[in-house]
Amino acid sequence: MLLHVGIDDTDSPKGGCTTYIAATLIQKFVKMGVRFADYPILLRLNPNAPWKTRGNGAICLRIEFDDELEFKIKKTIIEEVEKQADFNCDNTNPGIVFHKGSIPEEMEYFSKKVVQTIVKLEEAEELINKFCCNAIGFKNRRGLIGALAAIGGTLKEDHTFELLTYRLPQYRGKKRILDKKSVFEMDKLETETFNNIDYDTNQILIAPRGPDPVLYGIRGETAESVFNGFKIVKPIEPVECWIIYRSNQGTDQHIEKKYKISELKEFNPATIHAKILKMPWIILGGHVIFKIYDDTGEIDCSVYEPSGKFREIIRELRPEDEVIVSGSIKKIEESLTVNVEKIEILNLVDIMKLSNPKCPKCGSATESMGIGQGLRCKKCGYRDLTLTKNIEKVDRKIKVKTYLPPPRAERHLTKPLKRYGIEKKLFNELLFQPWHS
Numbered sequence: 001m002l003l004h005v006g007i008d009d010t011d012s013p014k015g016g017c018t019t020y021i022a023a024t025l026i027q028k029f030v031k032m033g034v035r036f037a038d039y040p041i042l043l044r045l046n047p048n049a050p051w052k053t054r055g056n057g058a059i060c061l062r063i064e065f066d067d068e069l070e071f072k073i074k075k076t077i078i079e080e081v082e083k084q085a086d087f088n089c090d091n092t093n094p095g096i097v098f099h100k101g102s103i104p105e106e107m108e109y110f111s112k113k114v115v116q117t118i119v120k121l122e123e124a125e126e127l128i129n130k131f132c133c134n135a136i137g138f139k140n141r142r143g144l145i146g147a148l149a150a151i152g153g154t155l156k157e158d159h160t161f162e163l164l165t166y167r168l169p170q171y172r173g174k175k176r177i178l179d180k181k182s183v184f185e186m187d188k189l190e191t192e193t194f195n196n197i198d199y200d201t202n203q204i205l206i207a208p209r210g211p212d213p214v215l216y217g218i219r220g221e222t223a224e225s226v227f228n229g230f231k232i233v234k235p236i237e238p239v240e241c242w243i244i245y246r247s248n249q250g251t252d253q254h255i256e257k258k259y260k261i262s263e264l265k266e267f268n269p270a271t272i273h274a275k276i277l278k279m280p281w282i283i284l285g286g287h288v289i290f291k292i293y294d295d296t297g298e299i300d301c302s303v304y305e306p307s308g309k310f311r312e313i314i315r316e317l318r319p320e321d322e323v324i325v326s327g328s329i330k331k332i333e334e335s336l337t338v339n340v341e342k343i344e345i346l347n348l349v350d351i352m353k354l355s356n357p358k359c360p361k362c363g364s365a366t367e368s369m370g371i372g373q374g375l376r377c378k379k380c381g382y383r384d385l386t387l388t389k390n391i392e393k394v395d396r397k398i399k400v401k402t403y404l405p406p407p408r409a410e411r412h413l414t415k416p417l418k419r420y421g422i423e424k425k426l427f428n429e430l431l432f433q434p435w436h437s
């Protein structure tokens, strides 16, 4: 029997981690002789969902076993979720979905919808009733949405991998210490990994902050690359276990959909083809705001202070520059704003400036004498009524290309520049060994 198990929304700001439930289950399943039809899936859902806990990641295990094990396996899963989920947190509403056999297209479509928009619980329940064998929704049952989305996240096209390592219980909540040098070495040697380090600040990006049981994670193009990276990184504390997940991280899946400005909706990530309407300006706190327009309307875009140098790029935009802006849509004082996560510059307008010509006699700078008065040389005093100003093209400091905030300010789903042009078209179903331990 092929069973897909989707689990979501078990963690809270105080601790827990849905991926750790997967890690625990994988260890138990291995002992029971269960086979794995795919890597465990780590699906990042809409990062703008207002109720998300931290990274908003759901997981799916695709497992094969003899029919008589079905009851035991389902029982193990439910017990583990009940044991690990933080039921005291209002925002934690776990969901488990079981689905047998192949994945219908409708479920794949639903999965994308959950990554790209806000989906109602009824829509998930309708699909579960139509296709799935069972589902368990705890509390307000919202976790069913992500659990079902994870099952539909077949990631047949572009995907990446992440190797997550977990901490022993006695270390959780304490500061994570990694040998910094080993992370730099790994980044240099394993060129297929990404977002390990922010080179603007020399910050290590592989270790999260917070109370969850993850020690560090290595993201990369292949399972082999993240495994090789894992062998290089030296943590100061022991690793309890590690798992390689297949994921939509680093694929831009959330901003695939293109919108006109008039179609934008709060909380939905979007990509908009537009032109700059107004010079960018800076507001209190160092955030940069600019306005874009298309044939359906106009909207403010904001780039926040933590985006560092990305703001300097944005400040060089000028009216009529043509761009494709991607980001999340927020409501600020009743009007919508784009929180910019990425900008692709398609066309930069020519900007002209007037300048005084050089003195024809001595080559020094000239100055204007007022309207109709011509120009006079500052050095030799030569004056000529017929001299006129030159029109010059101003050098634009930005280029026609894609710009992203620095890696430390990027979202899990944001595709790093390094991945452009190497997006995957298919999934090789032969699993790399080892993918867990």
Ligand SMILES: [Zn+2]
Binding pocket: 359, 360, 361, 362, 363, 364, 377, 378, 379, 380, 381, 382
């Ligand atoms: Zn002169």
